[in-house]
Amino acid sequence: MERLPGGRRPRLVSSLGLGRRSWEVTLDEERGRLAWRDPRPPRRAGENCFVPISEIIAVEETEFNKKQRNIGRWQKMAKLHAFTVYYVKKARNHRWRCSDATFWCEDEHLCNQWTQALKELLEMQKSRPKQLLVYINPYGGKRQGKRIYEQKVAPLFSLASISTDVVITEHANHAKDNLFEVNIYKYDGVVCVGGDGMFSEVMHGLIGRMQKDSGIDQNNPKASLVQCNIRIGIIPAGSTDCICYSTVGISDPVTSALHIILGDCQPLDVSSVHHNNTFLKYSVSLLGYGFYGDILKDSEKKRWMGPMRYDYSGFKTFLSHHYYEGTIAYQPAKHTHGSPRDKERCRTGCYICKQSEKQLAEQSKERGLKHEEGEEEWKVIKGKFLAINAVSMSCACPRSPKGLSPAAHLADGSADLILVRKCSRFDFLRYLVRHTNQDDQFDFPFVDVYRVKCFQFTSKLSEDNESNVMDIGKKRFGQFCRDHPACCCSIVNSTWNCDGETLDSSAVEVRVHCQLMKLFARGIEEDCKDEAAHSQSSIEQLL
Numbered sequence: 001m002e003r004l005p006g007g008r009r010p011r012l013v014s015s016l017g018l019g020r021r022s023w024e025v026t027l028d029e030e031r032g033r034l035a036w037r038d039p040r041p042p043r044r045a046g047e048n049c050f051v052p053i054s055e056i057i058a059v060e061e062t063e064f065n066k067k068q069r070n071i072g073r074w075q076k077m078a079k080l081h082a083f084t085v086y087y088v089k090k091a092r093n094h095r096w097r098c099s100d101a102t103f104w105c106e107d108e109h110l111c112n113q114w115t116q117a118l119k120e121l122l123e124m125q126k127s128r129p130k131q132l133l134v135y136i137n138p139y140g141g142k143r144q145g146k147r148i149y150e151q152k153v154a155p156l157f158s159l160a161s162i163s164t165d166v167v168i169t170e171h172a173n174h175a176k177d178n179l180f181e182v183n184i185y186k187y188d189g190v191v192c193v194g195g196d197g198m199f200s201e202v203m204h205g206l207i208g209r210m211q212k213d214s215g216i217d218q219n220n221p222k223a224s225l226v227q228c229n230i231r232i233g234i235i236p237a238g239s240t241d242c243i244c245y246s247t248v249g250i251s252d253p254v255t256s257a258l259h260i261i262l263g264d265c266q267p268l269d270v271s272s273v274h275h276n277n278t279f280l281k282y283s284v285s286l287l288g289y290g291f292y293g294d295i296l297k298d299s300e301k302k303r304w305m306g307p308m309r310y311d312y313s314g315f316k317t318f319l320s321h322h323y324y325e326g327t328i329a330y331q332p333a334k335h336t337h338g339s340p341r342d343k344e345r346c347r348t349g350c351y352i353c354k355q356s357e358k359q360l361a362e363q364s365k366e367r368g369l370k371h372e373e374g375e376e377e378w379k380v381i382k383g384k385f386l387a388i389n390a391v392s393m394s395c396a397c398p399r400s401p402k403g404l405s406p407a408a409h410l411a412d413g414s415a416d417l418i419l420v421r422k423c424s425r426f427d428f429l430r431y432l433v434r435h436t437n438q439d440d441q442f443d444f445p446f447v448d449v450y451r452v453k454c455f456q457f458t459s460k461l462s463e464d465n466e467s468n469v470m471d472i473g474k475k476r477f478g479q480f481c482r483d484h485p486a487c488c489c490s491i492v493n494s495t496w497n498c499d500g501e502t503l504d505s506s507a508v509e510v511r512v513h514c515q516l517m518k519l520f521a522r523g524i525e526e527d528c529k530d531e532a533a534h535s536q537s538s539i540e541q542l543l
């Protein structure tokens with residue numbers, strides 16, 4: 001086909017059959033879309049539709065089944081040629097589905113011309129993955145990971161001509177260890193089928209591998225870590241699926257598979273957690289001490305209960321009402337324009353995250369000139385806390401659709417540090433309930449929230465330990481209180497819940513690494529009214 005200046009093809013416009021009728025079908029490269037409209041006068045016209053080329057999943061030559069299509073007798077006599085366009089159909093609540101439209105005509109050459117033009121345009125979508133490494137946790141969530149992948153995801157990957165190497169994990173850390181051994185650079189992405197824990201494994205494998213290959217010591221809490229450009233895709237099959245929900249807007253395997261196929265890219269902040277110059281873990285969602293740490297610790301013993309274990313342990317932990325004494329020192333995130341009390345949310349193409357991306361690019365140009373963290377002021381808070389939560393993203397999940405910090409950003413280089421001070425059970429319940437409704441969960445005198453770029457925490461107990469004031473009696477008392485749920489004593493330590501895994505130390509040093517990794521996602525899209533298949537009723541809107 002002849003090309004226009006700039007290598008573009010002229011608009012391809014043909015009269016093609018779709019269903020029982022004839023449509024005027026246009027492939028408009030300039031506007032990046034495939035559109036079909038009813039050529040009859042407006043009064044008699046039916047629906048007009050368009051699909052952005054970036055949302056076409058695949059194009060296939062099709063055997064046209066004439067019996068299926070109840071068309072006129074004269075057409076039955078002629079041999080028909082057809083092609084099917086598979087595309088993303090956006091439904092309610094950020095759910096995506098694979099839809100298809102089969103176009104037919106009598107002219108074989110015309111049909112080939114269409115198929116070829118569409119396939120060439122798909123080839124030009126350079127961010128789409130061709131080869132993926134897939135890890136499936138067969139025991140995550142309701143133990144449906146393998147079935148979900150085989151029945152819902154693999155057929156879509158194969159439709160989109162994506163080749164995969166699939167590993168079904170045999171034990172915890174299988175995926176993480178494997179990522180240090182395989183040639184990761186031959187893949188366009190790594191997919192994990194499981195929950196937040198499985199994602200965490202894959203993230204640790206990939207980030208750890210990147211640092212190892214670049215000679216960066218992860219034990220150095222001040223090290224500038226190397227960004228990981230191999231994207232991770234999450235097929236949700238876990239208990240909380242908070243990372244998937246917060247980055248896509250829904251926890252749905254088909255929707256996530258389609259985001260992977262289209263080659264979406266969402267950068268993500270990662271917090272590193274250290275203790276005494278020793279690397280402990282990375283976190284992208286919740287780093288929680290007190291309430292969420294205690295829930296996790298209790299729920300680990302109840303894995304057999306599946307996702308229900310969190311409700312059971314949540315109720316138990318709520319009743320135990322433990323508070324913990326300690327000191328927090330943090331550096332405010334001055335580089336970002338947002339605040340945790342903003343009404344604006346982080347959404348697809350977020351302006352605040354884009355600003356951080358620009359700053360990051362400038363910083364890496366001027367490496368060496370940037371300010372050392374040590375030079376900036378630290379704020380110190382001492383107190384008795386029911387919960388200390390640091391979230392690098394909103395932590396929205398089906399249990400709490402707006403999350404622990406609704407205005408947190410996915411990729412702004414900061415975390416929201418939420419301090420819930422000692423209060424009555426009733427007040428704490430009011431605070432928890434606000435995670436499930438529209439009321440502001442930070443609007444309580446016992447809750448403070450700060451946007452930070454790093455923080456440190458030391459529990460009163462470890463401070464006392466360090467100053468050697470702990471005696472046998474205190475140890476005994478600590479033991480007694482741990483076993484006595486009605487006691488609210490502060491002498492025992494809690495545990496850190498780091499994206500659903502426990503940490504061994506209570507004293508931690510945490511630093512946010514702006515956009516350290518990338519996901520096959522695009523953030524949560526603003527709700528739009530014309531979601532359903534981009535159906536428009538007016539021709540003006542179409543052309």
Ligand SMILES: CCCCCCCCCCCCC/C=C/[C@@H](O)[C@H](CO)NC(=O)CCCCCCCCCCCCCCC
Pocket residue numbers: 195196197239240241242285286292295296310311314315318395397399400404429432433435436497498499500501
């Ligand atoms: C009255 C209802 C209040 C409901 C309050 C719901 C708040 C839910 C907030 C969920 C935040 C999840 C943050 C994500 C953390 C993930 O990195 C991690 C790994 O998957 N998941 C968990 O640690 C798993 C954490 C699971 C937390 C479940 C909390 C359940 C609390 C239940 C309290 C019941 C009180 C009832 C009193 C009558």
Ligand SMILES: Nc1ncnc2c1ncn2[C@@H]1O[C@H](COP(=O)(O)OP(=O)(O)OP(=O)(O)O)[C@@H](O)[C@H]1O
Pocket residue numbers: 136137138139140141142168169170171172173174193194195196197198199201237238239240241242500
């Ligand atoms: N084959 C396996 N056998 C046992 N454990 C595994 C296996 N594969 C992975 N794991 C571990 O299981 C843990 C939990 O997995 P996953 O996150 O998929 O489910 P979940 O805990 O139910 O969900 P969530 O993390 O969302 O609460 C992960 O930390 C992972 O290390």
Ligand SMILES: [Ca+2]
Pocket residue numbers: 269391392393408409410411412413414415
């Ligand atoms: Ca952030």
